[in-house]
Each structure stands twice: as C-alpha cells, then as structure tokens.
Amino acid sequence: MFQRCLICTDFSDGLYRLVEFLPSLAKGGIKQIIFSHVAPLWEEGEIPRIDEEAVEAARQRFEKGLKDTPEGLEVKVEIDSGRPVDIIPKVARTYNVDVIMTGMPIRSLLKEKLFGSTTAALARNCVTPLLILRPELISTYTREELNLRCQHLSRYLLIPYDGSESSQYLVKKVKESAQKRPDGSLQQCMLIWVVDEGGRRAVPKDYQVKEAQEKLEAVKVELEELGLQVNVEVRQGNPLVEILDAALVYDITAIAVSSQSLNKIIDWPVRSFAGELMRRSWFPVIYFPPAK
Structure with a gap:
C-alpha cells in the first residue's frame, strides 16, 4: 500500500x-x-x-x-x-x-x-x-x-464507513493508495457500517440498516474496480465496540480511519471516534489526515 x-x-x-x-x-x-x-x-x-x-x-x-x-x-x-x-x-x-x-x-x-x-x-x-x-x-x-x-502491515484493511464526509474522504484516500499499491501489499478491504443505537431515533432501525447496506454495496463496487477483494457488513450498537470486534472476527491487519475535526486544536480534547480508536485499538491504525 x-x-x-x-x-x-x-x-x-x-x-x-x-x-x-x-x-x-x-x-x-x-x-x-x-x-x-x-x-x-x-x-x-x-x-x-x-x-x-x-x-x-x-x-x-x-x-x-x-x-x-x-x-x-x-x-x-x-x-x-x-x-x-x-x-x-x-x-x-x-x-x-x-x-x-x-x-x-x-x-x-x-x-x-x-x-x-x-x-x-x-x-x-x-x-x-x-x-x-x-x-x-x-x-x-x-x-x-x-x-x-x-x-x-496493510494486507487487509478494515474501513469504518457511515456515509459522513470523513468516511467518504477515507475511501477516497484508500482508493488513491490502492491505485499505486506495490505487489504484496493491500489485497482486501472490509467495509463496516455501524448503526448507532443512539442516533436517528425517528427513523426505524430496519430502514437504517437497509439504507446502510445499499450505500456500502455502492462503495464496494468502487473498490472492487481496483482489483481488491471487498466484504461488507452492517452492524448495530456502539461504533467503537463493534469496529474493534469486527477487527478480531475478520483477521484484520490494520484499521483505516480519518477525521475532519481531529486536526483542529480546539476539537482535540473532545472525544471523537477517530481519536478514541487511535488511543484504544490494539490493532495497527492507519490515520489519513484531512486535506489542509
């Protein structure tokens, strides 16, 4: 990679x-x-x-x-x-x-x-x-x-995706890296969307899961066009807990992540998914900084 x-x-x-x-x-x-x-x-x-x-x-x-x-x-x-x-x-x-x-x-x-x-x-x-x-x-x-x-080190990446600006940017950076990857590096990706139990209460969970699955399938096609093997899964629960559990289940070699707020000093003390993953994951984490 x-x-x-x-x-x-x-x-x-x-x-x-x-x-x-x-x-x-x-x-x-x-x-x-x-x-x-x-x-x-x-x-x-x-x-x-x-x-x-x-x-x-x-x-x-x-x-x-x-x-x-x-x-x-x-x-x-x-x-x-x-x-x-x-x-x-x-x-x-x-x-x-x-x-x-x-x-x-x-x-x-x-x-x-x-x-x-x-x-x-x-x-x-x-x-x-x-x-x-x-x-x-x-x-x-x-x-x-x-x-x-x-x-x-980067053979099998887990990519948390939720349709946000940060996750779209993350997929963009992974695609850029995949396009110029050397032999022996990135081969496979796992796209995970975690439907947060605390979010969008007015929208039925079944609908949220179906919507997430459809969006993941579209991203899967984009990555497969680059010669990658891609798996997708939608889960429900706490995003951090579910991502770390998925990394265990699927024999991940690294978790990719990005954030649109992590680089802002004023936001650093605030808990964020990317920040918590970088602090708590035992798995290697590849952090893609947002564009300056």
Whole structure:
C-alpha cells in the first residue's frame, strides 16, 4: 500500500526492532525506508544545543542493526536533536514519504492531555498518513511473529464507513493508495457500517440498516474496480465496540480511519471516534489526515 516509509523510534517503543526485518518489509511492497531518531536537546547551561554525544550513539546503534538490506530496498538513517513534533514532519517532506510509522501506547484521553503524545501531535499537524503501532505489542512479538507482521502491515484493511464526509474522504484516500499499491501489499478491504443505537431515533432501525447496506454495496463496487477483494457488513450498537470486534472476527491487519475535526486544536480534547480508536485499538491504525 505504501512504498516510501519513515519509521520513527525513540529506542523504547519497539520500532527499532524493525531494522532486523528489512527483507520482510520489502516483501510487503516497501521500496524505501528512512529510520528516524530525535535525541533531546542538551539543556545544561543557558542555551539548549544539539546533544552530539547522543546523536552519535544513536547513529552507531543503527549502523550495528542495519546488516541485511535486500536488493531493491533503499535504507537511510536520519538522526537529529530537538523536538520530534518539529523534526519528523520535516524529514517526511524531505523524502516525500507515503507514510510515517510511529508508536503510541494505549492510554486514556486524560493521560494524553496530561503527559502529551508525539503521535497525537503529529496527527494534528501532519499531512502525511500515520501508521500507528502499539509499543506493547511490537516489543513482545517473537522474531517469527514480527517477521510475518512486517510482511502484512496493510494486507487487509478494515474501513469504518457511515456515509459522513470523513468516511467518504477515507475511501477516497484508500482508493488513491490502492491505485499505486506495490505487489504484496493491500489485497482486501472490509467495509463496516455501524448503526448507532443512539442516533436517528425517528427513523426505524430496519430502514437504517437497509439504507446502510445499499450505500456500502455502492462503495464496494468502487473498490472492487481496483482489483481488491471487498466484504461488507452492517452492524448495530456502539461504533467503537463493534469496529474493534469486527477487527478480531475478520483477521484484520490494520484499521483505516480519518477525521475532519481531529486536526483542529480546539476539537482535540473532545472525544471523537477517530481519536478514541487511535488511543484504544490494539490493532495497527492507519490515520489519513484531512486535506489542509
């Protein structure tokens, strides 16, 4: 699905382990990988400055790990010192990457507001899609498990769809990615429409389900025209609960999501489906930022 990938790691999030699985990532269609590490500034004294020692230590650590680069895969390393939220977007623009791979631990909205999150800040400010992985999982996968995971990062996408502007934009971005997807990547999609038990009370549920099914079938045709295998399902209940349950049932490799409000700072403290999914899903989440 993606060919140029920026992998960001602070060496404690598990993503550094991916340096050992370059052949597996290449099998998933990736052609270029940029590993990025941002060391904190040296703040002893009156003026913060680049921590040259930390930068060099990180560079040496990458050099020791990058040993098995398969033919056809280009690998680069970018070591900087400063604020990750400032540097990562610049690196992404420099290399014109298709996706930024980053870690984000499971946490509540309150903890995120109290302690901050680089990934949450990137979701607000970046125009590049984010592939969000859980450090708790990446750190504990066996080598065999991580080898398979790297090969199938975007093989089977779950796409929540409810006819809203955000979901229509999400399908548009998935279609754009599918049109230029490399061999070995995106093969299958699952379209899920969850009829919220609390919404549109004046409209009978049977009618809402039928309407949703018809709209999903139309989107299914659009995706199938791109050579994708597409399944559809309409559920009733809490959207977040049902989406996560569907991901379990259908052996999903990642959940795709977008939001028209997530990038607005004023709306970030407000609970949203996309935000809650990014905070709570154990499955990898591909977040497509709205157009600026």
